[in-house]
Amino acid sequence: MSSAALINTYGVRKTTLVRGEGSRLWDDRGNVYLDALSGIAVCGLGHAHPAVTRAINEQAGTLLHTSNLFNIEPQQRLAEKLCGVAGMDKAFFCNSGAEANEAAIKLARKYGNDKGVATPTIIVTENSFHGRTLATLTATGNPKVQQGFGPLLQGFVRVPFNDCAAIEKCAAENTDIVAVLVEPVQGEGGVNVPADDYLQQLRAICDRHHWLLMLDEIQTGNGRTGKFFAYQHSAIAPDVVTTAKGLGNGLPIGACLTRAGAAGVLQPGNHGSTFGGNPLACRVAETVIDTLLADGLMENADTLGRQLRAGLAEALSGDSKVVDIRGKGLMIGIELDRACGELVDQAKEKGLLINVTAANTVRLLPPLILTGAEAAEIVDTVATLIKAL
Ligand SMILES: *Cc1c(COP(=O)(O)O)cnc(C)c1O
Numbered sequence: 001m002s003s004a005a006l007i008n009t010y011g012v013r014k015t016t017l018v019r020g021e022g023s024r025l026w027d028d029r030g031n032v033y034l035d036a037l038s039g040i041a042v043c044g045l046g047h048a049h050p051a052v053t054r055a056i057n058e059q060a061g062t063l064l065h066t067s068n069l070f071n072i073e074p075q076q077r078l079a080e081k082l083c084g085v086a087g088m089d090k091a092f093f094c095n096s097g098a099e100a101n102e103a104a105i106k107l108a109r110k111y112g113n114d115k116g117v118a119t120p121t122i123i124v125t126e127n128s129f130h131g132r133t134l135a136t137l138t139a140t141g142n143p144k145v146q147q148g149f150g151p152l153l154q155g156f157v158r159v160p161f162n163d164c165a166a167i168e169k170c171a172a173e174n175t176d177i178v179a180v181l182v183e184p185v186q187g188e189g190g191v192n193v194p195a196d197d198y199l200q201q202l203r204a205i206c207d208r209h210h211w212l213l214m215l216d217e218i219q220t221g222n223g224r225t226g227k228f229f230a231y232q233h234s235a236i237a238p239d240v241v242t243t244a245k246g247l248g249n250g251l252p253i254g255a256c257l258t259r260a261g262a263a264g265v266l267q268p269g270n271h272g273s274t275f276g277g278n279p280l281a282c283r284v285a286e287t288v289i290d291t292l293l294a295d296g297l298m299e300n301a302d303t304l305g306r307q308l309r310a311g312l313a314e315a316l317s318g319d320s321k322v323v324d325i326r327g328k329g330l331m332i333g334i335e336l337d338r339a340c341g342e343l344v345d346q347a348k349e350k351g352l353l354i355n356v357t358a359a360n361t362v363r364l365l366p367p368l369i370l371t372g373a374e375a376a377e378i379v380d381t382v383a384t385l386i387k388a389l
Pocket residue numbers: 096097098099101129130131132183187188216217218219220244245
């Protein structure tokens with residue numbers, strides 16, 4: 001089924017998924033798939049999770065929307081819960097990842113303007129992805145995302161990912177820098193994992209220059225890498241964290257979390273959202289966090305991520321097409337020496353949903369509820385297809 005009434009921003013879509021349960025999805029022809037994509041790192045608890053369904057039903061029968069002109073109890077509870085697990089002070093809620101980054105970018109500019117900085121400037125990295133709004137596509141390090149949408153915004157400088165020397169060089173050349181915005185592991189850019197001490201180094205640089213360290217955890221957050229947030233592997237505290245994707249398990253919600261000097265920057269009237277922080281999305285996100293913690297799903301993501309990477313490394317050892325197998329938790333990339341987009345359809349034929357990003361990297365983002373048997377199934381199918389490529 002295709003529809004001429006849709007603006008064609010996503011190209012041809014061949015499959016219509018109509019039902020899900022746990023790690024499995026069914027299409028309109030009755031075919032079943034093992035989901036190693038989770039709606040792009042969204043459905044960490046899998047599909048039709050009973051606790052999520054219950055939270056939606058209960059809240060839908062109680063209160064859907066009031067606007068932010070009133071206190072919203074689920075929003076307040078979620079802010080406390082999310083700041084608690086994150087080690088952050090304050091939360092602003094919106095409806096998507098791009099919006100969460102917009103909030104962070106506005107916050108950094110206001111932080112600079114409050115200090116009298118003439119042109120507040122944010123350091124961003126090559127191969128990054130921060131969203132599709134004008135500010136976030138300007139921050140994104142991918143010319144394809146920016147092509148045709150000029151003029152882009154001022155106030156960004158770009159450095160290579162995982163390169164602290166380049167950032168120090170910016171500091172020497174530009175006195176208007178106010179913040180660094182990076183993904184702890186780049187997602188769309190190819191599942192790029194930086195050096196173990198990258199975030200610690202960034203923290204030290206930001207402290208030295210009084211810049212905000214802003215982490216885009218829209219894809220890496222909510223348990224995906226084996227900790228609630230990926231920076232928790234590095235034992236550092238950022239000033240600003242953005243998240244979205246996995247937070248609502250499919251209900252649209254984003255958050256911008258702040259700490260310390262960043263926490264007082266946005267004041268009444270500075271930012272807002274009609275839908276942001278609505279009772280339904282917040283109630284569901286609370287349930288998602290509770291379930292992640294109660295069911296040990298971050299630990300599961302860590303364990304099964306190791307199993308997947310080790311299994312793939314073993315099954316693909318000696319295959320010269322494989323450049324690298326990398327990742328953290330259940331965010332895994334298999335970089336090949338060639339473009340491999342056709343693997344997506346080939347895997348679908350075999351009942352497995354995967355993704356290819358940065359043209360040559362197979363990306364696996366299975367739900368955090370994955371079992372060992374399901375991980376073995378993914379290894380088997382993916383390794384067989386790559387060997388035959
Ligand atoms: C998906 C993503 C975004 C954009 O989120 P949307 O909800 O699509 O606006 C931003 N940053 C990262 C790292 C992402 O993976």
